Amino acid sequence: MFRDAAAAVIGEAWLSGWTPDPRLSVCDWADANIILSSKSTANAGQFDSGRTPYVREILECLSPDSPVHTVVFVAGAQVAKSQSMFNYIGSVIDQYPGPLMMVQPTVDMAKRVSKQRLAPMFEDTPVLKRKVVEQKSRDGSSTMLEKAFPGGFLVITGANSAASLRSMPVRYLLLDEVDAYPQDVDGEGSPIKLAIARTSSFGDRRKIFMTSTPTIKGYSAIETEWLKTDQRKFFVPCPHCGEHDVITFDRLKFNAERLDDGVELVCNHCGALIEETYKTQMLAGGEWRATATSGSGLVRGYHVSALYSPYGWKSWRTCVEEFLEARGNPEKLKVWVNTVLGETWEEKGDGTSPDLLKARREQYTAEVPDGVRILVCAADVQKDRLEVKVKGYGADEESWLVAYTVLNGDPGQGEVWAELDDFLRTRFARADGTAMAIDTTLIDSGGWHTNSVYRYCKSKGGQRIYPLKGHQFPGKAIVSNPSRNNALRVPLFIVGVDAAKDLVVARMQVGRPGPGYMHLPEWADDDYLAQLTSEKAVRKYIRGRGVVRQWIKAPSARNEAFDLEVYCLAALYTRGHNYLAKLLGTGNVLARKPAPAEDAEPAEVAPTPKAPIAGPGKWGSNAPGTGPKWGQRASSAGTWGAF
């Protein structure tokens, strides 16, 4: 037995006065200790890391002896990705204990993994059984599972619970299936960042192990992290000429009509056809080689596709069969690319490019161009500011961006709301010298400072200033009847975000002025246009739900301008169908489904006229009459994306 051999070496070393580090590498420890339960895997019995030799270097980086602190492992199906993580947990508990956290995409999945994979491993592996004790969660919540062991603890939780992600400092952080994490958790941003922040107090001693099957190109969290690394790939030797190469799908040779003839790998060097029976030998002779120079050396990336699955697990032939079945069906093909190749899928989403919109920018003749018949406003509430947009709508919902501003200040305090007051009282000039007031305003109450939004709207009773809450639910109407089911009895509008986004993006694609066309003024700069086009509709594979259509945004992108476009449309629709039909006509407007009229509120409130605000910088530097007074950003940085 390996353990006896190791003990003998250590014993001898002790006798000779030399004190070696008695700890085994993670793989050697797993080989010596891990018993795979038949309850959790088809490959029950003593664990053998020789089956998946590519895992060895990955886990060695994660032992305390290595200076590497972050490992990004991108993988296809059936390459022992999860088992690697479990082995690592076992070796940490037994050999270098400390606070350890494993994050699954959801709390439910965390519970499942704990029950179905970890519990049997702890039960069947004697050294772990002796050490691991079930704990009552220290915060008493059911969103966190906790186990204690001498010198540390293990927390298992879900990326959908912000509270548990920032519960305590951890030295070892395991992030499993990160591409299935929500982009934002409880309004606190990326769950990955939130969890990683917990490791900061351990400095260079921390270990972060992140794995996933990737999803959509440009939107995949694991891809984002992978691109920061040295991007290692596993080069295996050709059994015929000995040259090392990466196993790729395009090297597989097969006859689609006659798979029984075999699926073989072509050697790019000697041209030999390699049968899959050589795989075990090839994997054993493989080595990791960096394919990029990015990364500091302390962050490493590893990638293996399902084509590396050990002989007897997922075969090359199965990979080919699945490909042939998925061919011609983008949804299936995407799943195949993600799970077999372990690569991101490039989605041709329903979006619009900023360049196309840039080309349509025009000089308005006045703040409010002639076609506008109604002005509406929407405000987005952020932690430290309000972002506010004013749109004008004309016949058949042709629309004009009229103003956009940022009011800096804590929405938990009064000042920024007083500024919003000023702004909402503004009258916007028309070419004929008359002025126009904002008809309806919606303020997002679904994110930050919900109570402040409610209180503000309550104080504006009768002025058509309402809170809104976005619902991401396919098929939900853009605006539903308002509900007063809240403490302040304020009419709250629920906005069907998916439908509204579909309509907004469809309208961005309307190419010439007329029904539905969106006019943009010259001051709509690149950052504004980038925000406006920051999201696209994609088909996404979600475990347990299958393929779902979803609006997503690039991880780093800001999208307030797009959200506000959606909310302005919703603000218009709060006017109800009959009112809008009279005002804007019932022409061929793309899929318009306004809510029934909301009669409870007074029709029109004349806002108090207000003197133009002087002084450059605050609302933009244009003097009245020379251009869009509100057409620039209020922040001193003067640029989009400066936050």
Ligand SMILES: [Zn+2]
């Ligand atoms: Zn060869």
